[in-house]
Amino acid sequence: MSPKPSALEVISTAALSKMHFEEVPHVVDGLLPVGLTVFAAPPKTGKSWFCLALSEAVAHGHRFFGRHALKGNVLYLDLESRDVRVQGRMQRMQFTPAENLDIAFKAEDLQGNLLDQLEAWRKGHPEARLIIIDTFARVKGAAQRNADAYSADSRLLSPLQSWALNNNVAVILVTHLRKQTRYMADADPFELITGSNGQFGIADTAWLVTGQRSDEQRHLVISGRDLEAQDLIMTFDKKNCRWQCIGDAESVGRAQAIQSPIVKTILELLNEATGKEVRLTSSDIIDEANQRFGSCENLVPSKLGQKLRELAPLFAEYRIDYSPPGKNGGSGGRLHRFRRAATPIRAEQMIL
Numbered sequence: 001m002s003p004k005p006s007a008l009e010v011i012s013t014a015a016l017s018k019m020h021f022e023e024v025p026h027v028v029d030g031l032l033p034v035g036l037t038v039f040a041a042p043p044k045t046g047k048s049w050f051c052l053a054l055s056e057a058v059a060h061g062h063r064f065f066g067r068h069a070l071k072g073n074v075l076y077l078d079l080e081s082r083d084v085r086v087q088g089r090m091q092r093m094q095f096t097p098a099e100n101l102d103i104a105f106k107a108e109d110l111q112g113n114l115l116d117q118l119e120a121w122r123k124g125h126p127e128a129r130l131i132i133i134d135t136f137a138r139v140k141g142a143a144q145r146n147a148d149a150y151s152a153d154s155r156l157l158s159p160l161q162s163w164a165l166n167n168n169v170a171v172i173l174v175t176h177l178r179k180q181t182r183y184m185a186d187a188d189p190f191e192l193i194t195g196s197n198g199q200f201g202i203a204d205t206a207w208l209v210t211g212q213r214s215d216e217q218r219h220l221v222i223s224g225r226d227l228e229a230q231d232l233i234m235t236f237d238k239k240n241c242r243w244q245c246i247g248d249a250e251s252v253g254r255a256q257a258i259q260s261p262i263v264k265t266i267l268e269l270l271n272e273a274t275g276k277e278v279r280l281t282s283s284d285i286i287d288e289a290n291q292r293f294g295s296c297e298n299l300v301p302s303k304l305g306q307k308l309r310e311l312a313p314l315f316a317e318y319r320i321d322y323s324p325p326g327k328n329g330g331s332g333g334r335l336h337r338f339r340r341a342a343t344p345i346r347a348e349q350m351i352l
Contacts, residue, residue, distance in 0.1 A: 024226040027058060027129050027170040029067040033226040035204030036161040037172045038136075045209060045218070046236055047174055050243050051076060051132050054172075058130045059101035065232070065245035072102045072129030075121055079138035081105065093241040100127070107133075110156050111141035115163060122167055131164075134174040136199070150201075155275060157202040165204070175199065177208065208235075219249060257314045261293040262307060266338050267318065268292065277339035282325075285336065308336065 026033045032054075041047050041215075057064035061071025078086055082105055088337035090097070102121070108114040122128045134138055144152055157173070164171040200206055205224030211217070220228040236242075246252055257263060265288050269278045280288070282301035289296035299307060305324055315322045323337040 028069045035165045037205040038179050038203040039207040040175045041209035043179045059098035072127040073125035074130045076103045076132045109139045109141035130170050132172045136173050138173040233239045261289040265289040281334040
């Protein structure tokens with residue numbers, strides 16, 4: 001005879017609506033709430049420098065990426081390095097040491113006693129704020145034979161996530177992104193996390209660093225249950241070995257677009273035109289930009305159309321109505337048309 005199932009614990013929406021809850025604390029305002037955060041980036045892209053700088057900011061209560069950090073104890077499990085290497089990093093980045101920032105180079109795994117080790121450390125540090133586990137692969141333990149990867153990761157991380165929330169600690173689990181191929185260029189970046197999507201499903205917050213190693217700027221894409229989605233632009237200062245946030249992707253992109261030789265060329269041509277409209281071939285635009293500003297962003301005529309479509313939101317802000325070739329009809333079939341609009345327009349109103 002099977003045992004009698006326990007009753008569900010339920011609460012009415014009427015009762016729930018009257019309850020008071022404290023807001024989820026943030027260790028770094030607007031970036032890092034308590035709970036489990038998965039931090040994924042391609043290999044060899046500076047994750048360790050990022051983690052050291054974040055640990056330093058929380059230990060001292062300094063700002064990180066322009067945001068206030070809640071001062072407290074920090075534990076950094078740097079399981080892929082050793083003491084001499086970390087000391088060298090600290091020296092290169094002119095790191096400010098702190099008694100409340102501990103580093104360990106060995107730990108149990110999540111199938112063993114890691115959670116007990118974290119709890120013992122937390123009990124000895126009442127102001128515990130941040131734990132960084134670098135990397136997930138080092139604490140995952142042996143894979144279960146024939147086990148479903150999603151279910152296995154979910155079962156493995158669920159206790160860690162619950163422990164972090166119950167103790168108001170931010171736990172960052174560092175992992176890798178799979179190598180991107182040209183077939184994955186348009187893929188959801190969160191689907192590029194190494195391993196199963198169980199990591200993303202359990203995590204309260206996800207940080208993803210996207211871009212190629214050769215890129216001067218990287219995107220830090222943030223998604224979470226307790227903060228707004230963000231797309232930040234970072235650059236790496238090779239002299240100080242520190243990541244710097246230069247703004248959100250939209251603002252940075254707009255600022256860079258405004259300085260585009262293409263945009264400046266179109267604005268000048270419209271200002272010089274006797275009428276309200278100018279019509280130019282792709283080659284004309286490139287020639288004008290090169291003559292006026294010495295550059296056209298290394299574009300060739302066949303690629304200019306795509307660039308102009310990307311700039312459509314900025315044209316709309318300047319009340320410039322843009323129509324690409326093929327939309328003008330007649331002999332103007334190869335011409336890009338730009339005209340001053342009498343009233344404000346939206347990018348989606350343009351015929352692109």
